[in-house]
Amino acid sequence: MLLFPLLVFLAVTLAIVGLFVWLTPTRAQQRLQVMAGQEGKSPWTESVVKILAPFAQLSTPPDMERASPLRIRFLNAGIRHPDAYLVFFGAKTLLPFVFGGAAFLVLRASTQLSGMSLLLDIAVAALLGCYLPNIVLLFMARRRKREIFESFPDAADLMLVCVEAGLGLDAGLTKVTDEMRVKSMALAEELHWTNLEMRAGGTREKSLRNLATRTGVEEIRTFATMLTQADRFGTSIGESLRVFSDDLRHKRQVRAEMLAAKVPTKMLIPLVLCIFPSILMVILGPAAIQIIRTILPMITGRA
Incomplete structure (x- = not known):
């Protein structure tokens, strides 16, 4: 009797594994795609x-x-x-x-x-x-x-360190792109496209605006505006980045506190639907059974 379910389970498992192996490219195929520009x-x-x-x-x-x-x-x-x-x-x-x-x-x-x-x-x-x-x-x-927003304060801090160490803004973006690959591939990919756009001859202002458009994050739009104004009016980029990174860290902390404050409210639904009925059944179940056994014969006149 158990042979047929086991055969069905084995067939479905092998089909899923075969489909995964077929759809997942090997390392050699990935390298060939990268070399051919088809990543x-x-x-x-x-x-x-x-x-x-x-x-x-x-x-x-x-x-x-x-x-x-x-x-x-x-x-x-x-x-x-x-x-x-x-x-x-x-x-x-x-x-x-x-x-x-x-x-x-x-x-x-x-x-x-x-x-x-x-x-x-x-x-x-x-x-x-x-x-x-x-x-x-x-x-x-x-x-x-959300991933880009949570990783961008660290990128701003790295940018500040690079600028204060003597690197230019373009070289700092390249360095930050290489370092951010460890934490957020999405942000590193967007910064990489920005670097490529500037190397291809695009202006820094346009490249940063395109970065804000591609990501859709309001903080990156503010970052692009801040760097453009600092470059246009000749203010210190390092000081501007310091103030901006402090503000970003504060926003990330406020967002984390807001999400933590919502946890008790979100826990009410599983508590009311899943846990409270079980507790009531365990606590009141034996008492309800005893009450029914005692009162029901009295009501029906069988006592």
Whole structure:
């Protein structure tokens, strides 16, 4: 009797392991991609793009200039693939049919719903599938912004140390980029793109503004404005960085205290739904059983 479940478990496990090995590139493949300038791309990504591209044409806006805010959202989430919008709009086209069909099959198999109730449930499932890519993109951007915000005070302190040690601002950015790879790859990647942009001939002001736009973090926008004003008016960059880094550390501390203050409120839901019923059952259960055994015969006249 146990042979069939074991075989099913073994088959599913081997399928998952095989899929993971197939999708994960080896070190040699990663080095070849880096040398060929195709870092971040994989055969799996290209296959997904080819599958979803025909569906993306059904929901892609006719004027792609309107998609510039969407491009900024992709950059905030760390997505730089040129065909990312095809996957996004393809998923928005395909997922409503998938979710609607799945909801139809599940509801018809498990319940006896029909008519308007069934159509309403299918419409809700399709609407969820339509907005699921937006929700995933929002959570990815929010998580990346939080990581950059929490790591940026350390980067500002490193920048201050580099400037006070005698390095220029461009050399300090390069040094900070190398050091921040240990803590935050997202921030190090954005600083690396800023360094490349300045080396390619872009002005420091424009490069820093592009950095603020790509990250979507307000503190980095303030950092770019501060460095631009310090460079334009000839004020001390080291003193400006010292004041700015102190303010960033204070903001990070206030944010941590605010999140810690929300913990008791967030714990109320699992306490009320999971822990309190168990405690009440353990404490009041035996007493309730004894009361029922004593009073019920008296009520029914069997005492």
